[in-house]
Amino acid sequence: MENMKKILEVKNLKKYYGSHGNITKAVDGISFDVLKGEFVAIMGASGSGKTTLLNTISTIDTVTSGNIYLNGVDITTLKEEELADFRRENLGFIFQDFNLLDTLTIEENISLALIINHEDVLKVEQKVDDIAKKLGIGDILNKFPYEVSGGQKQRCACARALINEPKLILADEPTGALDSKSSRMLLEAMDEMNERLNATILMVTHDSFSASFCKRVIFIKDGKIFNEILKGEKSRKEFFNEILDVLTMLGGDDSLAC
């Protein structure tokens, strides 16, 4: 049962901001697991603590208390200098605003992480080509980020996140800056990453449509887990409707409220 291996274990995680009498409990005792090969969405309204949760898992932010085990290693105990190596070897990131480096070409952006790991140059080229083709950006590799569309940029970010074959890919509102067509293309690409490459993905979103591509959705409200639903054998459409139902109970979804 290789597929049932726990990749991520979050245990009673707390993240508080502020001081003295004025404390904001952004994450307030959250626990959950992510298995290898899962595609999990974390949903919640603005300010529900979902991005903070993702930031703590991605080691960008520190925790107030609790533990996060990634592949058995408690990342809350790692030191600053160890974290860089850890991130490089275990995590892939996809951000809302792409975070591509505008002085590098798409190809260089994708390969940056590998080159820093001092991988064989020929191997790097091969890997970049492979992944770019899979994501449909093989023909823009020599362009600079400002020369390509938002969707292409985000697929480039996906390629960059995938190339290291990380244990876990973390995505923060990856469709936030994209139009609906590009969003759909990206989500399908992510779905494929998950299905065909067996990548484990944890995605934060407030968009029900995006979440409906996942296998499991965790709902967060006021820093706590409110509900959790599984796709199972349901169609994407059915799952989408189910997500909407939970959101109604939760008290509104940003995207629908607008």
Next chain:
Amino acid sequence: MLAKLGVRNAKRSIKDYIIYLITVTLAFSFIFAFNLISNSEDVLNLSSVMDNFKYVMYFVNAFIILVVCFLINYTTKFMFSKRSHEFGTYMVLGIKKKQISRMFTLENLFLGVFAFLVSIPVGYLLSCLFSLIIMNIFDLPYQVLMDFNSNALLLSILYFGIIYLIALFLSRRRIKKMKVYDLLYLERQNEKNIIKHKHIRNIGFIISLALGIYAIYLFDGEFHIGTEPNMGTIFLCIGMLAVSIYGVTFTLADFILNLVLKSKKLKYSSDNLFVARTFCSKVKTMSFTLGTLTLLITLTLVSLNMSSLFKGMFDYQIELAAPYDININDDKTKFPEYISLVDEDYTILETFEYDAYEDSANNILNLIGDTWRTSDLVIPLSSYNQLLKMKGMDPVSLDEGEYLLHATREYKDTLDVDEIENITLSNGVDLHLKEFRTEGYTSSWAYGYGYIIVVPDRATEELTVSESHLIIDTKEDTTEELANELIAFASPDFCEENEYGYQVCYSLSNIVVRGQEEANNNGFMTITSFVFYYVAFIFTAVVGTILAIQSLSDSTKYKYRYTVLRKLGVRDKQLFKTVRKQLLLFFLFPLVYPVIVSICTITSLNDLFKLILANDTVYLVYFFSNLILFLMIYAIYFMATYFGFKKNIME
């Protein structure tokens, strides 16, 4: 890959920070040029007053290093915050902080070394230009180019090293403290708004302003003739002014915004609202920096004014001591020999000999109470008029029984005119005071007196001749060398040959040569003003650069503001006008306080200086010419910013 990234980033930075790079290059060029000059044997041997020059330069350079360091540190910090998101991404990708820090350091060092390398030839050319001017003042033929002194180069490298060591150390420490989270979200942070409550801010503005006014008032009280200024009080004033400058900078923007928002007429007329809001948000987020810039401009203007006051004082001293090319006070029989000596190298336009008489009645001397002179000095009207004529002044007339007293400005306040209304000379002639004048007095008429009594020619009958003068007007400008020749002729003991084979003479009070006075005073003064202008230029450039960098980065960051205005139907011409208004406000804001402070301080100082300046109001000429000079350099930065801004928002 990191090196590639570094080079590409540096290349991109060059485009964004071209103004900064030019300023840093110029700063290093000036540092190198002054190092060359202050280390040049040729320049140091010019005159005895140059000995201290080298040491003064060490002190001045220390100050310059501090300010250049401030600029580099500020810009590095600024560049870092602009690129924090990028660095955050590196870290997220697993690049170690050490590597990022190394890359950023290398990039900056690369820019710095580039600026430094360019500054060497530029600095060398500047030093040639400066020494040309200096040699010209000393009337020396300028044959050799400046020698490329390795000491000067080493010194410049040392300064460069110190500046970058400090700047990069601070930058590395900053990076070390940063967390990934901070880096990814740093862009959202501003300089802290120190005073949060509106009410307190307005009170703060009034208190700061009052403190400044009180400091200026107190400062003014320190400078009066006859009282010694108290250094403690002066430092207290400077301290209070500094506090006031920061205080006003912190609070003024909000104060103005309140005024604009309160008045509907102001608020809704043309683009006032947009400009006021944009300006205030800018000032609020960088009030500490703006305070420092205001302080720097104040220092610049005040030091330029001080330099002008001293220059004016020295010029006036020369005019006072040596209005004629040559003035010799000696035995009459030796005059023909003096004339033939001058005639060897110079074209003589006019010579004039006159006698001054001693009057043992001591009408004036008794009032002054001086002990080392024994009698008053009297000259006949005809000689006096000739002396005035040679000085380019109008002649005067006296009736029989009238006399005129011409004295230095110091006596204007101390001599009681009533007591000298009527005097009797030792030969029994009674005279009535027609005029007591001070304007255009020169000590060369009566060395060591400070005044002369001018009487009708006949009134000098029976008085003994006290001294005989020979005045020579030459076509060419006289030099220190001629003075030495004349002194060697008058008293050979006063001269000796120095190790370089030049004849060096002690000055002799009875031989006054204008060229020598100029060499002693003017040469020193010119170099001193060079130094003052050097400091002022660097300060101005630093202020201009920081304002330019801030504005230009805003032009890209807030481009959308202008896009919105254009979409709302604002025409390009009107848009540029708004940009001009906004930038002008931003550039003028740190200038207002310094202008007020500098005019107040120079007025106070003038109370003391006016005695040794050409007239009572010449300080205003100094003030305005310095202000114009400052504004000229400032305007270059303003124009560069404006055009860059325009280009950025139109792209």
